[in-house]
Amino acid sequence: MTELLQLLISGLTIGSVYGLVAVGFCMVYNTTGVINFAQGEFVMLGGMMAATASSGFGWPLPVALVFGVFSVTLIGLIAEKLTFGLSRKPEVLNLIIVTIGLAIVIQGGVMMIWGTFPKELPAFSGEASLKVLGARVTPQAIWVIGVSVLIMAAVGFFMKKSVTGTAMRAASSDRGTASLMGIPVGRLSTLSFAVAAGIGALAGVIITPLTMTSYDHGTLIGLKGFCAAIIGGMGNVYGAFLGGLILGAAEAFAAGSGGSGYEDAVAFLLLIVLLLVRPSGLLGGTGGERVVKV
Amino acid sequence: MSKYRYSQATAPRWFSLSVFLAFVAVFPAVSPNAYFLNILGFAGIYVLLCTGLNILMGYAGQVSLGHAAFWGLGAYISGVLTAKFGWPPVVALAASVVGTCVVALAVGIPTLRLKGHYLAMATLGVGMIFHTFFVQFADLTGGPSGLVDVPSFSVGSIAIGTTLGNYYFIWAWVAIGLMGALNLSQSRMGRALNAIKGSEIAAECMGVDTYRYKVIIFVLSAAYAAIAGSLYVHSINFVAPATFGFMSSVLLLTMVVVGGIGAFWGPVIGACILSLLPEYLRAYEGLEVLLYGLILVGVMMFMPNGLAPLFSNLRLRFRSVNRAEGGG
């Protein structure tokens, strides 16, 4: 029983990170219709920047963390303006490929600047693990889950209730009409990208003390976060986060039941199953077939 | 009867293709060394892969983010059947095509029913799953360190294992693949595919069974990849999972995009340029990756139709200059 709980906790910990990544995907998708394949790289970059600030520059941890998040948010903003903003043919498919290229650029850049050795961050409030219902929980895990849930709630609230959030949802639903209604589609696109980068960086910053970070950590986290978003439902921030938790738990149980090495496939198996059974995701709307307007 | 002639691109394309293939056939005589020939052999494998992917993306407007998986599947099926079960390589090639096509059918049939980018997502998932299987089914596949002792191709008792033999064998298949693609683009089916890409709703209303065609073309692109996989494994006599990950699928995508999605010469241009590029970038680890990324972003942003249109514009200009000087 404690073993199960242990697995669940470790699953929920990594699942929260997947959830945050999924929320990032959701944001950009809901505003621009684009699947941002650079999302995972923002996670990695956040950890990298914070780790450099902390051990490289010697800054105090809280400052380094904030630096990590803000620097990557800025990078995301600039990246969007330089790519989406300047594209000659900003169709969704092209932009998706642009984000794939962006991801590779970030990876390559990190390889050149930092090399291939992993970097680490100290845990936020020490290493001493607590006992919860018989299972050991590190304080960092609590940080991860706590911060993630908070961010998810904040983003969800923002998207649903605020004017900007509603505008974002309108922009993704019909860009042309939204633009005609006076909605600054271009600026919303930049905003969503920057916020997604920030959320990703935050995810990176809170998980790095547990997993370390290196140039290629972003890819798999990004892909799995994407699966989580599909599993939970791309149109829905809460669904995306839930998808992340479910994925994390499923992975933990898969690894725990002996199939180590296979847990990486869990995310993609779930993705395929969801696509076949309920493409709009667990919390998404009805059915997969969208009516094409003529 | 001249009114009924095919679209203006056809005859010139056959001509260019013949010239190109003649050049390929003659090249070994002028090649500086065997190493270069080896690289060009590999370029051929990438051309084949990209031609298949281009048919899917360019002619039918679908995206595959896991195409390397079909390449890997073809390679592993062919490799395992020959190395572990002693099958003749040519039979193994056929088996790898059949096996890969079956998998493609299983993936395509449910996902292509849905509108939107669901095929992209499904192929992403399939790609990652297969990569995991290549690593995990170690008894069969040799695990992360790969499968060794894969025999070379042989027709009857004549082995084709030399650099030159591999070169010609690979490019022979590339020639078949390119000719098939050219025929396809001029055919009734090719028109239907183009129509699906232009306006799926109109194509459907004109009687095109869009779903069926998308599935067919997805399976065809997988077949191209499977052949490329078999050629690959039998020419280097080895195969490892690392070759077929997400980054590989992205590489193939990049080649198609850079060459020009949907353009006939796109895959050739993109594959040749991007498979020869690493040879000049060996020294810098991160730089190679960075450069790939920049190329992908840059082309998609500023030349979304790829490099092929530039070439065809040049050719048109050349021809009109010729006509002006030579007179009618």
Add this chain to the structure above:
Amino acid sequence: MRGEAILSIEGVSKSYGGLTAVSNLSFQVAAGAIKAVIGPNGAGKSTLFNLITGIEAPVSGGIVFDGCHMNGLKPNRRAALGLARTFQTPQIFENMTVLDNVLVGRHLHGKAGLFAALFFTGASRREDLAMRSRGFEVLEKVGLADKAHEEAGDLACGQLKLLEMARALALDPKIVLLDEFAAGLTRQETEHMMTIVRGIRDEGVTVLLVEHDMHLVMNLSDEIVVLNFGEKIGEGTPEEIQKDERVIEVYLGTEV
């Protein structure tokens, strides 16, 4: 046979969430006639076309074409039965030539499959030539034959409409659904289209059209059905409709 109903809309309803687009609609189209569907914007005309062609499915009711119950049939199967359409916003294949666009309309008259496509067999060659010559005939009928090898994306608006017409005709259909074909056309272009439509009807093809141009509707159609808020509020010959009080009140105004 002329006079009998070739298309029968039977109690068809369609709603999106809370919005009712079409409500218990029933009418028939006689074979060989030109029938117009008119009504204010939002009356359900485009939805009706989408329902007939199979792009959308009705919530209740059925559509019978040439004796065949079409519920559940995908659009491409309905095209195989002889049902062609044009679109309000031209859905041209801009990446193809004009002739190739028309040849897509001819798609169902060929059989060449994947094998023939890849290896270009003799049979598919012959089939292709036959399709091309018929494609040219159709282009000549609408007056676009001289543009056959141009990129469809380069055509002007009026020519796009002609191309859509040609593509639909290439099907050799039994009925053509024209969705606001006169929208955006000059007076001259409209007259040209009307001549083509009459020509189609004279060859025995039925025409069902949606239009706002009253001059066109009254001069071209044999019969008119009037919709408002998804319901039928009038049906009859142009003379009858012009005198129908309810129609006048809702849509026509006093002078036509």
